[in-house]
Amino acid sequence: MRRKFRVFLEGDFVETWDGEIYDVKGFVHPPGKVIAFVKYVPSKEADRFRHGVGYRRVYDLEERFRYLQEVKPQYLVFDEVFGRVMAEIPLDDIKEHYLPEARLQSLRRRKILDRVERCALDFAKKVKEMSGIPWLNMGVSGSILLNTHNEASDIDLVVYGKESCLKAYSILLAMRKKGLTREYEDALLEKLYKVRSKENPVSFELFKILESRKVLEGVYNGREYFIRMLKKIEEVGEAYGDKKYRRIGEARIRGGVVNDDEAIFTPCRYIVKLEKPIHNIKHITVTSFRGRFTEIVRVGEVLEAYGVLEEVSSHKEVCHQLIVGDTKGSFLRPYLLA
Incomplete structure (x- = not known):
């Protein structure tokens, strides 16, 4: 019988049966899996210890992907809902859920x-x-x-x-x-x-x-x-499959911030009126799951950002967002301060 876990949230960690530790990403996860990236792995080249076991930290996103490609390629899957390759850990592989x-x-x-x-x-x-x-x-x-x-x-x-x-x-x-x-x-x-x-x-x-x-x-x-x-x-209000995400490509945008109500949350979001429409898009939501991009721009300021442009569709509407923090060289900053 599969174990029951509390819903997986950003800030949680999970440990697999072979001792790898992953940090949970986001709130929306596919059935029977959790989206999470490797953070610590058992290693003889340890920089920290836990319960007598040495661990090495896996740092940036590029290194994390490389580790999974080499050691756990089965965790890297193209997710039809998110429209990209995601790290998805089967619940049966999880030994512990840290709250x-x-x-x-x-x-x-x-x-x-x-x-x-x-x-x-x-x-x-x-x-x-x-x-x-x-x-x-x-x-x-x-x-x-x-x-x-x-x-x-x-x-x-x-x-x-x-x-x-x-x-x-x-x-x-x-x-x-x-x-x-x-x-x-x-x-x-x-x-x-x-x-x-x-x-x-x-x-x-x-x-x-x-x-x-x-x-x-x-x-x-x-x-x-x-x-x-x-x-x-319950405040997020999105279950897996409620929305479908399609990657359009990388994009650099500039525009005025018209709403920063979610600037303090993870994920943080800024609604921007673009100076120059791209793909006929006039308004866009700039989104990041990286804490470094919270509190970074304010209503009335001009935002400049580079990231991955996505189409987000549901039964209600089709809109667009720019994801910042998942692409090398991506950034988000107030333009007039740059």
């Missing part, structure tokens, strides 16, 4: 925590108490969730539900103004730029400006953090 909300509750119950765990719990507690959101609408992800963290690890928090996300975001703005958190500076900013500019090239000057806008990431009590805002599955 951010369960890990945070575990930290709350434990009396002895290490410094990283204590910092994460303290941060979550401050956000929860100042915003009034329920504990069950919060979680801790990343290396803390998997218990692969070390003294240099950052904090990855998750907030669930639109209402809770909006309340928490308001508090994060207030915390930044009070100096309870701070933006990346100096050496941390340069380190982050070296990593991100490899996939999404922008100038350091622009990168610094864009990062200064963000409160979903920064530094808390001397430790880097990122907070992922997720709608609940």
Whole structure:
């Protein structure tokens, strides 16, 4: 009999029976499978340890695809709904499903925590108490969730539900103004730029400006953090097959941002009125599942982006979106600041 799992959400991780650890992508998954990308693999060249097993982290998207092509080619399938090759893990291959909300509750119950765990719990507690959101609408992800963290690890928090996300975001703005958190500076900013500019090239000057806008990431009590805002599955309102996605090709666009209501969520979305229509498209939704593109442009600004143009069809309508973050060299930025 197949095991039953809680619905798979962004921020979750799954472990296969042979010890590989994958991070879940998105909210919409095919029947009997979960869309996820390899993150950690057992290795003699380990850079972290867990339950006595050494693991190596698989970093960028290109390396992840290469690993799957070489080791688990059966997981790479062309998905007719998404119109592209996806990494899809059969549920029968999953040994464990790691839940951010369960890990945070575990930290709350434990009396002895290490410094990283204590910092994460303290941060979550401050956000929860100042915003009034329920504990069950919060979680801790990343290396803390998997218990692969070390003294240099950052904090990855998750907030669930639109209402809770909006309340928490308001508090994060207030915390930044009070100096309870701070933006990346100096050496941390340069380190982050070296990593991100490899996939999404922008100038350091622009990168610094864009990062200064963000409160979903920064530094808390001397430790880097990122907070992922997720709608609940019933708020997403899409099941596998409700929409069909067709790749048109890579495209570079520019236009005015007319709606940024979902700029803080994962996936983040910006509705743009194009300066020059492409394929007779006048309005487009720029979408990214990468946290680095949250909070990056605002209503009234001109957005410039490069990514994959898709047609999205359902029984109600046909529209278009530009996916940013899945293609080498893709970017999303305010044009007048570029």
